[in-house]
Amino acid sequence: MERKHARKFVRTFFTSPTAVEGEDDSAKMMRSAAQLRGMQAPDVWVPDNEDATAPNMRDEGAQNIIDVISEHGEDFPAEIHPRIVWHRDSPDTRHQGFKHLMEIADPENGAIQHIDGFVIPEVGDIDDWKKADEFLTIVENEHDLGEGSLAMSVIVECGASELAMEELRTEIGRPSNNLERLFMLVNGEVDYTKSMRAITPTGELPPWPELRHNTSRAADAAGLIAVDGPYDDIRDVEGYRERMTDNQAKGQLGIWSLTPGQVVEANKSPLPPAAGYWLIDAAGDEVELDEEDGVWAYKGDRISVEESGDGYVLTVGTDETEVADDDELAQELLDLVSYVPSMNDIVDSMEEFEAAKEAGKGAIAMTQAATVRIGDVEVDISRDRMWDEATYQALQTPITLFQDVYDNRPDQHDDLAELYSEDVVERAMEVGN
Amino acid sequence: MERKHARKFVRTFFTSPTAVEGEDDSAKMMRSAAQLRGMQAPDVWVPDNEDATAPNMRDEGAQNIIDVISEHGEDFPAEIHPRIVWHRDSPDTRHQGFKHLMEIADPENGAIQHIDGFVIPEVGDIDDWKKADEFLTIVENEHDLGEGSLAMSVIVECGASELAMEELRTEIGRPSNNLERLFMLVNGEVDYTKSMRAITPTGELPPWPELRHNTSRAADAAGLIAVDGPYDDIRDVEGYRERMTDNQAKGQLGIWSLTPGQVVEANKSPLPPAAGYWLIDAAGDEVELDEEDGVWAYKGDRISVEESGDGYVLTVGTDETEVADDDELAQELLDLVSYVPSMNDIVDSMEEFEAAKEAGKGAIAMTQAATVRIGDVEVDISRDRMWDEATYQALQTPITLFQDVYDNRPDQHDDLAELYSEDVVERAMEVGN
Amino acid sequence: MERKHARKFVRTFFTSPTAVEGEDDSAKMMRSAAQLRGMQAPDVWVPDNEDATAPNMRDEGAQNIIDVISEHGEDFPAEIHPRIVWHRDSPDTRHQGFKHLMEIADPENGAIQHIDGFVIPEVGDIDDWKKADEFLTIVENEHDLGEGSLAMSVIVECGASELAMEELRTEIGRPSNNLERLFMLVNGEVDYTKSMRAITPTGELPPWPELRHNTSRAADAAGLIAVDGPYDDIRDVEGYRERMTDNQAKGQLGIWSLTPGQVVEANKSPLPPAAGYWLIDAAGDEVELDEEDGVWAYKGDRISVEESGDGYVLTVGTDETEVADDDELAQELLDLVSYVPSMNDIVDSMEEFEAAKEAGKGAIAMTQAATVRIGDVEVDISRDRMWDEATYQALQTPITLFQDVYDNRPDQHDDLAELYSEDVVERAMEVGN
Incomplete structure (x- = not known):
């Protein structure tokens, strides 16, 4: 109802x-x-x-x-x-x-x-x-x-x-x-x-x-x-x-x-963060990676990567995995990391999907990419997620909530603009309508 | 109903x-x-x-x-x-x-x-x-x-x-x-x-x-x-x-x-223990502390405290936290420990709340305090919990259960008196009525 | 219905x-x-x-x-x-x-x-x-x-x-x-x-x-x-x-x-595996044991067993337990291991129970036994589980599912026979009817 x-x-x-x-x-x-x-x-x-x-x-x-x-x-x-x-x-x-x-x-x-x-x-x-x-x-x-x-x-x-x-x-x-x-x-x-x-x-x-x-x-x-x-x-x-x-x-x-x-x-709490960030599953513990000059670094000791011949040994908790090269290492890491999108990221994705829909496409791939550093090893990872109409609508909830807040709470406009920037706020109010 | x-x-x-x-x-x-x-x-x-x-x-x-x-x-x-x-x-x-x-x-x-x-x-x-x-x-x-x-x-x-x-x-x-x-x-x-x-x-x-x-x-x-x-x-x-x-x-x-x-x-199982005890969250594992001469000691190796200059470094699993002094250390530990009250503790608290209510107070603070030892470091911790009528009633369940048992199971009176002492049993039968 | x-x-x-x-x-x-x-x-x-x-x-x-x-x-x-x-x-x-x-x-x-x-x-x-x-x-x-x-x-x-x-x-x-x-x-x-x-x-x-x-x-x-x-x-x-x-x-x-x-x-996925295997609870992590010449070996480093005088020290994560002899060690390990039965194991057990029922018995003990190796120590463990009519029926679901598949999907007969062997498939189609 x-x-x-x-x-x-x-x-x-x-x-x-x-x-x-x-x-x-x-x-x-x-x-x-x-x-x-x-x-x-x-x-x-x-x-x-x-x-x-x-x-x-x-x-x-x-x-x-x-x-x-x-x-x-x-x-x-x-x-x-x-x-x-x-x-x-x-x-x-x-x-x-x-x-x-x-x-x-x-x-x-x-x-x-x-x-x-x-x-x-x-x-x-x-x-x-x-x-x-x-x-x-x-x-x-x-x-x-x-x-x-x-x-x-x-x-x-x-x-x-x-x-x-x-x-x-x-x-x-x-x-x-x-x-x-x-x-x-x-x-x-x-x-x-x-x-x-x-x-x-x-x-x-x-x-x-x-x-x-x-x-x-x-x-x-x-x-x-x-x-x-x-x-x-x-x-x-x-x-x-x-x-x-x-x-x-x-x-x-x-x-x-x-x-x-x-x-x-x-x-x-239910509003998206101002800045996105990466998480890594460190043997059961979800940990935030630290950004340093555009590289996302893991600083704990539950995950390590050692070079070994041409490849690497990835250790997560007590599990060791040998991989032949950077690509395989990236694949393994993809299973461990996830990305928390910012308000700006979400608005971007929604705008992109809306443009694609306008152009007659029903589904598009959204890419999340980063350079991750574990110990001394840096790896580029990249993941595509398919967005169709249903994904778009399911992921729209934080934006709809934001719009409801913005429409009903003028007393919070300054705080929101400070948190997200005027530009992001404006685009967030436009998207999805 | x-x-x-x-x-x-x-x-x-x-x-x-x-x-x-x-x-x-x-x-x-x-x-x-x-x-x-x-x-x-x-x-x-x-x-x-x-x-x-x-x-x-x-x-x-x-x-x-x-x-x-x-x-x-x-x-x-x-x-x-x-x-x-x-x-x-x-x-x-x-x-x-x-x-x-x-x-x-x-x-x-x-x-x-x-x-x-x-x-x-x-x-x-x-x-x-x-x-x-x-x-x-x-x-x-x-x-x-x-x-x-x-x-x-x-x-x-x-x-x-x-x-x-x-x-x-x-x-x-x-x-x-x-x-x-x-x-x-x-x-x-x-x-x-x-x-x-x-x-x-x-x-x-x-x-x-x-x-x-x-x-x-x-x-x-x-x-x-x-x-x-x-x-x-x-x-x-x-x-x-x-x-x-x-x-x-x-x-x-x-x-x-x-x-x-x-x-x-x-x-x-559903009756409160005869003696209370402290638990600590050791990196996801809930562990009982050992009492030794009134001090509650952690004996595992997932949590450690090292002195460092004037302060301490608290390590829980792989997470390190620096704290400036005893007070800050106590605050950190408070987030990790919890207390399992004994029958006697519960009866005490209920009596205390009833007396306060009689005196016209709607809510009072109940204090749980202990000295906790991790490695060689001892810290005094103390926590207040507000009790109002609703808290009192929600926490009363084990006592109501005890009273139902005592009223209906005379054959268990000896066991219960041995477990809790005559005095505690008597007070537990009085409280809350 | x-x-x-x-x-x-x-x-x-x-x-x-x-x-x-x-x-x-x-x-x-x-x-x-x-x-x-x-x-x-x-x-x-x-x-x-x-x-x-x-x-x-x-x-x-x-x-x-x-x-x-x-x-x-x-x-x-x-x-x-x-x-x-x-x-x-x-x-x-x-x-x-x-x-x-x-x-x-x-x-x-x-x-x-x-x-x-x-x-x-x-x-x-x-x-x-x-x-x-x-x-x-x-x-x-x-x-x-x-x-x-x-x-x-x-x-x-x-x-x-x-x-x-x-x-x-x-x-x-x-x-x-x-x-x-x-x-x-x-x-x-x-x-x-x-x-x-x-x-x-x-x-x-x-x-x-x-x-x-x-x-x-x-x-x-x-x-x-x-x-x-x-x-x-x-x-x-x-x-x-x-x-x-x-x-x-x-x-x-x-x-x-x-x-x-x-x-x-x-x-x-819902079909039983072709070969059974043992799991061990390695401090919260369910790990498969490796079979080597009929011995089930744990290869991780979260569980270890050390000889100590006549007995052993079993370490799981950070918990140490001293046990006096092989029997006590077996008892401790029994709490950690569990067995995933194969299709053949399930059919065996059902046949055994059906024969016992025919002979007028309402419940029988099913035994699961193995030799487990941790480090250099090998221990024989054995566990009985009581099967009565209700157990039999509750554990029958994968077989009933298999029979439904076999009856309705002739195109999968070859795959199933290859997976389980003709003999096991035949017996699985007979049991429980």
Whole structure:
């Protein structure tokens, strides 16, 4: 199904507590979040009146949402989706959520004009999702907002809601609901781990690859957007990046961010790098090669090349291979290296393919070439990859994402131009249209 | 959905052949299993009148079930769920299963009073599950047992039953069935591999991670208990443990056991260790550090630390990192180590969080600290982890499991007190309530 | 459900462009594919009038399908399933596909007599599958072909069709469709990656393990055949083999082939090897041992054995283990080695089990023994594996596959006899019946 909301991609889902006890201004964190701009500002900002806020502070939190958004919402450069309280097993919590919704959405309070939708946590099966949808419909009607105008996003935190995602394609569009308002499917791994009763020796969260796949698949099938849950270890930037790379290979391009630092990382992660680089598989370890004067050098000790008569001996870990000449060595190395294209490389390739298509060709070979140095030996390698229409479209995703970002986030234009250069940005906005 | 059966957790599912040919007493194995106690006794004992028993011995097996359980059932310290014959593709087998059910469940035979339910193998789609449920209803009615009083557990051994698990949440509770009797969802990987027609070069079973995830998810969504299938290589204790750790990270906390030795391993596996310990990631290999006088020493040769001027060079595998001082070294090591908390540690942390909550705090930092020695260099490391209500609840699972075990298995009280000390056991029974 | 089509297994799904511009004969590639025989000929040949053929050549492609198949179809040694155009989101494309179907299936054109079915790409949810099925029904009716006589296979290239696979078991057999015609479920990972909007740094395809599991599961539940998508890097034979091994462990025994070279690899891959061999786990790396005069030698440097007093020190990677004698050393090595049985080994074991069953035994031990040499030390190792009926059946899959191949592919008889010897082939055709 087509994605119907303004944003086709969400890189970042940044939560802020709505009310913190013991501060002069309990809305201090929200107030500072509301003023983030550029790479520090998320695609979706989530004033969090649920888990990030103590239960006894949530009525105050609802009021803070109104106060801060009515003041800062108009200038905020991205979407705003407050999270309210909800629980599939507690009518009490659902009723509280309904009251907060009604209050926050009252146009006289001046906030709803800047709010794009709401986030509903702890949903259960599809009937539970419909209850939240119905409350939103009642709120919209009561306040003369258009029916379906408020987006609804859910946090998937139990097996029942994981299963419910499979039904969205058939449930959305039924005349007795307004589930077309659905926007993001977000994983909540802490509570999911609790519900699934999973145990790990160290207490760290399980990786839940199947949950993330199923979320991404449901987003694809129902025209929604998949977002992964929080990465707790804020200190561990490398780990956060690895998780995002893993998510992206599953089609889950968005992730929760807990700090502006994480927002910056997550805003950049799905965008191609400014400069391309080569990787080598060093006996199971994927290592970046170092560029020195146009030569890509391997500096580790897991791979070595020795001259031997006319040929070479290539050693990778404990495996030795004899090769007769430079050509054979290049062939062996080709199996070990791969290239990470830059934004510029991708735009180049797309332009090249588009020109070829215009000229009536259905498929062309794209060449990646480099000089690789291992120890004292330098080898020229070169690889062709066939691009046809399907390859072109599959590889287009980072560009489409970039275009969505550029169109929707003028506050990031300077950062993007600095990262990629004005020229690359301009060409990236043209290609594929 | 809430779990409605007496046991909320099942660690062990131990099968015994019901009738072995060529023995003086064909029920010898059952008779010895019935007398297991303590850690050797499983949470669920399954007299197995299906695959473990030769087809021509199964009528005798049904009679042995009656004989042995009527004699030993009252004193057996855990639940008893015989497995009868069943097959989605064979009405003949299903009819035989029905006759065995009717006979075993006859109160005049004196066994059903000690039987908690039955295990139905080789089920197909949900309509096939309903056939087994209906037979149980007829048997209950015929013998004046309460409708729905006999639990039903199934072995998932084909794609159709894997898919059927997704429907349980909507099917359980329909007026024309008694599927509320469902208790365990058990994987049967040998027959599943046959049905899926999978091939491995060595003939060992594929790992089937998606099946195990889906079983665990269905158990969560429908208030049931997920149990993994048999681990054939009885000699390979290490492999059995690794499989259980992997299962636990998926929320599948129970596993099949083929011998009393496996029962002991599986009864202990999901419980926290008696003493905590540190792990280090030695270039991809997770290794336990050795404690010596309060210092945690790494003894391998994949990680080394050399002094270098004022600072150090840390080598992990082939990666070298220079650090300026002890603090930077500690930061680098923090990325490599993790701590496996003991039962006592977990109880401590939970008590601490409960006290903080009482005092009005929503989140507190838990500190893990140690002195780590690599070669001759000793470094103090320390890490804080934020605990909020959600963390607390997600990490509570091993304690809830322990409490379920303690409440239901008085025969294991001595073993548990010996393992953890009386004091820790007592506090573990108090915390979280 | 039972598999109802002539082929119970498909190893190879080989596509050929139907019309290539700029050649004298635009059907040249089809013409050469049609004349493949033996191991170079696939189980299923797919003249591809979709992605492999430029959009403006597809009407000519449809005509080429008719021309080439009417000429060569009768002699082609395997099944023929042309792929037509289709798209869940484009009525225009679906209409074009319908017109091509109607034309190709016209008996007066002389091709349909040799065509077994059609491949429908880019299907969406189950209602979309039904549209294609309905067109086939209309075509069959119009041309007086038996209703349901044309097989239908689909390419799963989006989340919606991945989900649709779960419904097949309940949808097939409904009176208002002819979905019993379904034959293969094929993954199309390039377009799937596009639809899921996945990104990888190098642009290579994500592995999509869950998709492949779900395809295999649906095939099991609905009596169909699971086939994996294309492996683009034609040069990388090793990678293609690894992918097939991974697929086979998921029950996905068929794979797309892009060249006759890939067809040969994929035709052989799921068949047991002609000679068995031992593997050793060399610190995480699975390595083949070299046979020398009946002794299996490890030649790498990750594992070593040193004599030490009466016993030995076994070093694996960085782990040292002291053992007291040959027996203990053998025990340690048993944990590291595994055996890949040959076709002859499997047939032997099955015959042995069948004889034991005849003699009234339900389970027997199968022994695998070898002399292993590490450095200068030779050790005899021996392992028993229990075989019962379930083991027997689960391990029977490669034999059943072989029998299906032998029955359906007389053109491969010579190759198979050369590979395995006449005697082994004969016995493999007898066993298990």
